[in-house]
Amino acid sequence: MKLKHDKYKKARGGxxxxxxxxxxxxxxPICFYQKDGSGNLRRMYRDRIIEPKISLTRKDLTCPKGHLVGIKMLYEKENRPAFRLFVDSVIKKIVKIKK
Ligand SMILES: [Zn+2]
Known part of the structure; x- marks a missing residue:
């Protein structure tokens, strides 16, 4: 699994x-996710979702068992499709990447 290095990452402090x-x-498990910058995870950008276990084409973001965790949105500032996460809907764990 490799992280992306692009303008979005740069805009969040690299x-x-x-x-x-x-x-x-x-x-x-729902997916892996590259979180750029500090701060809480409030939305997940489509281009940062890695190995999703669920469909990303629907309006709702659910876990494989159907629990609703977020809803599709467009982050207009960057014209970037994303999912807005509901508060306390997901568990986040930091994964160490081998270098
Ligand atoms: Zn669930």
């Missing part, structure tokens, strides 16, 4: 972490 995202309700 610092990224890899997170594993799972459902708060049932613990089912």
């Amino acid at each position: 610092y990224s972490r890899l997170l594993s995202i799972s459902c708060q309700k049932c613990n089912a």
Whole structure:
């Protein structure tokens, strides 16, 4: 798994972490995610979602068991498709990347 280095990362200070995202309700894995910059994870950009276990083409973002965790949005500032996450809907764990 490799992190992306691009203008979006640069705009957030050039610092990224890899997170594993799972459902708060049932613990089912949802995807891996490259989080750029500091701060809380409030939305997930489509281009940063890695190895999704679920469909990303629907309006709703759910875990594999159907719990609703977020909703599709467009981050207009960057014209970038994303999912807005509901508060406390997912569990985030930092994944160490081998170099
Ligand atoms: Zn779930």
